[in-house]
Amino acid sequence: MSPLPVLSGKEACKAFEKLGYVLDHQTGSHLILRKTDPPHRRLTIPNHKELAKGTLRAIIRQAGLTVAEFNELL
Template identity: 55%
Template sequence: MSALPVLSGRQLVKALGRLGYAVDRQRGSHIILRQGRAPFRRLVVPDHAEIAKGTLRAVLREAGITVDELRRIL
């Protein structure tokens, strides 16, 4: 298992954008992303300077990607 990269919320949103996710809306410090093609997943990414490791793992799990895949798109 690869070590998790240290990312801000904006960096994670940009990386997920390369996978087909687009910003749907933002409420406070939470950015809601929507996948442009099926299965049309929705992800919630906190707009923090540094995302906690557990939160990052949860977002990756919901997106259906691994840490290695995230590293490749960064």
């Protein structure tokens, strides 16, 4: 298993934007990304200086990626 990188919320957003996600809106300290291409998905990413490893792993899983595929986006 590939190690999870230490990222901020904005850095994670930039990686997901490479997959076609766009920033829909921000509610408080959470960035809401959406993907219009099928499958239609929404991701909620906390806009923190450092994302917890479990939180980042859950977001990657919701996007339908593996950790290795996500690391390639960086």
